[in-house]
Amino acid sequence: MTAGAIRLEQLSISHGTKRVVHAIDLAIQPGEFVCLLGPSGCGKTTTLRAIAGLNRVESGRVEIDGILANELPAHRRNIAMVFQDLALFPHMTVAQNIAFGLALRKVPAAETRQRIGEMLALLHLEGLQERLPRQLSGGQQQRVAIARSLVVRPAVLLLDEPFAALDRKLREEMRREIRALQRRLGLTVVFVTHDQEEALTLADRVVVMNQGVIEQAGPPDAIYETPASRFVLDFVGQTNFLAVTRAGEGLRLAGEPVTAAGACLAGDALQIALRPERLRIAIAAPTLANRLPGQIDEIAYEGALVTYQVALQDGQRLLLREANVGDGERRRLGDRVTLEWRAEDTLLIGEA
Amino acid sequence: MRRFDPIPGLGLTPRLLTVAACLLLVLPHIVVALVSVDPSPAAHFPPQGFSFKWYLNAFTRPAFREALGFSMLVALGAAAIALVAGTLASWFIVRHRFPGRGLVVTLLQLPMMIPEVVLGLGFLILFARAQLYASVLNILLAHAVITLPYAVRVISANLQTTQRSLEEAALVLGAGPLRTFWKITLPVIQPGMIAAGVFAFVVSFDNFTVTAFLVTTRGTLPIEIYSYIRTESDPTIAAISTVLILVSLTGLLLVERLVGFGRITQGGGLDK
Numbered sequence: 324m325t326a327g328a329i330r331l332e333q334l335s336i337s338h339g340t341k342r343v344v345h346a347i348d349l350a351i352q353p354g355e356f357v358c359l360l361g362p363s364g365c366g367k368t369t370t371l372r373a374i375a376g377l378n379r380v381e382s383g384r385v386e387i388d389g390i391l392a393n394e395l396p397a398h399r400r401n402i403a404m405v406f407q408d409l410a411l412f413p414h415m416t417v418a419q420n421i422a423f424g425l426a427l428r429k430v431p432a433a434e435t436r437q438r439i440g441e442m443l444a445l446l447h448l449e450g451l452q453e454r455l456p457r458q459l460s461g462g463q464q465q466r467v468a469i470a471r472s473l474v475v476r477p478a479v480l481l482l483d484e485p486f487a488a489l490d491r492k493l494r495e496e497m498r499r500e501i502r503a504l505q506r507r508l509g510l511t512v513v514f515v516t517h518d519q520e521e522a523l524t525l526a527d528r529v530v531v532m533n534q535g536v537i538e539q540a541g542p543p544d545a546i547y548e549t550p551a552s553r554f555v556l557d558f559v560g561q562t563n564f565l566a567v568t569r570a571g572e573g574l575r576l577a578g579e580p581v582t583a584a585g586a587c588l589a590g591d592a593l594q595i596a597l598r599p600e601r602l603r604i605a606i607a608a609p610t611l612a613n614r615l616p617g618q619i620d621e622i623a624y625e626g627a628l629v630t631y632q633v634a635l636q637d638g639q640r641l642l643l644r645e646a647n648v649g650d651g652e653r654r655r656l657g658d659r660v661t662l663e664w665r666a667e668d669t670l671l672i673g674e675a
Numbered sequence: 676m677r678r679f680d681p682i683p684g685l686g687l688t689p690r691l692l693t694v695a696a697c698l699l700l701v702l703p704h705i706v707v708a709l710v711s712v713d714p715s716p717a718a719h720f721p722p723q724g725f726s727f728k729w730y731l732n733a734f735t736r737p738a739f740r741e742a743l744g745f746s747m748l749v750a751l752g753a754a755a756i757a758l759v760a761g762t763l764a765s766w767f768i769v770r771h772r773f774p775g776r777g778l779v780v781t782l783l784q785l786p787m788m789i790p791e792v793v794l795g796l797g798f799l800i801l802f803a804r805a806q807l808y809a810s811v812l813n814i815l816l817a818h819a820v821i822t823l824p825y826a827v828r829v830i831s832a833n834l835q836t837t838q839r840s841l842e843e844a845a846l847v848l849g850a851g852p853l854r855t856f857w858k859i860t861l862p863v864i865q866p867g868m869i870a871a872g873v874f875a876f877v878v879s880f881d882n883f884t885v886t887a888f889l890v891t892t893r894g895t896l897p898i899e900i901y902s903y904i905r906t907e908s909d910p911t912i913a914a915i916s917t918v919l920i921l922v923s924l925t926g927l928l929l930v931e932r933l934v935g936f937g938r939i940t941q942g943g944g945l946d947k
Contacts (some may be wrong), residue, residue: 375843375847376846376847377843377846377847396846396851397843397846397847398846398847398848398849398850398851398852398855399849400847401849402847403847403848404843404844404847406840406843406844407840408838408840410838410840410841410843410844412841412844412845412859412863413841413863414862414863414865423845423848423850423858424848424849427848427849427850427854428849471844471848472848475848475849
């Protein structure tokens, strides 16, 4: 069996008297890249720290490679972790930081030097080995933290929002690198983030958490296309929620009939949910199942994309996003338009 | 060009008050330094001449020389005890949550709050009861207690501002708790420990009140200074004081240079 399997069974964790993780079940395969996604306070970091052995398990099981690890102290788990604040040892050079875990494993000096060299090459840190962490840029510090974790050749790498402090370009670069490293080394990665775009881009499987429970776990496209709950739909991506009324068998939005053939989710009020990019502005005769008149009352020009806010006749507003392909005419504020979208892209939120 | 003043209407007043407060703090020291070079035994201010003879007198009197050695010994010993105990205590109260923690935090600060006369009397009764009559040991123990709150304050402030994740990272990398403490925690709080050591040394070196209760045969420097001044009024004491001021100043500058007060005091006091 390849190493790196993690299994959480009915895992519950409390901070003091407050329970932050409620009986969650999750099985992670060796070599899988899993993102724990959720708003702050949803229990994702707590779960990660329980896998690392930094949080006490209240009830349930944490299994690593089939062995119960609830009481196994952090320093005996052979799991690596990159912390949100990186936690580079400020009094040690880059090389000493990387060597820390090797010295504890009694790796001989020659091999230590060789493995540090490998890590420096792997993470593009050549020539920086004698620097102190504070003499490095944010991106370099990031790489040192990853090198320090990977040099001990763990089967599991845990990352706690490691790229949150980086600017956008660097963040995207680091994402590509961590993904490439994970594939190359066959690592099991558990990555905590509150950034849904990051989770969708990186993960084999996204685990959406909210208030200490798992709302949905699945591949990124399943999370986005077939959300299991209103929370997932709302948290992952952007969504228009529009109040509708029942009229006999059918539904009406702003007085017009609409058909919903997408999933039905539980909610507090009768609504339909539409993703902005699944809406379009009809140019010729409308061809899709649903159509509705509206008026553009705000335009956000984003370069590659243009987002329009459209007011419906009953005063409800929705967002519509188009790729800026450059062939159509540019819409202007106040333009009257006809929106259209497919019945399959219309999700129904019911009181039941 | 005039600098923009974001709080108008105060003008020069705050600056003048600051200067006045600083002068008030520094003035006594300057007076002492000036008196110490007055050649007459009457200790005139302002001095009516210039002489180093009181310095010579201070350093050649055996009583002062012995007292200085004794003070150094006690201050070094007390600082060492306070440093070790203070580091361990700080680590426990900052990094752990346990029942009665608030009480421990208060107790650790108590010697700083209680009037020294009360402390001195307490020690005197305690040591007499325990039939401990060794003056050196008694004074050393008492000074260790007096200096401990200072060490705890400085070190725990330092510990509070260091990321807990450093220790966690070491654990996850495979270091046991003890090794983590040695290899990570101690080196990281080293600035705080240096400062704590200097503070503890100075507090012990300066102490008069508690020491006065416990002195039997040999006295510390402040005690000797006091007994000298009761019979003599020449500027010898001013000379010693000037040397002490210079030594303290050097110590403080050293701490500032090595560590920086900002790094020690940021994060402030202890939360309970």
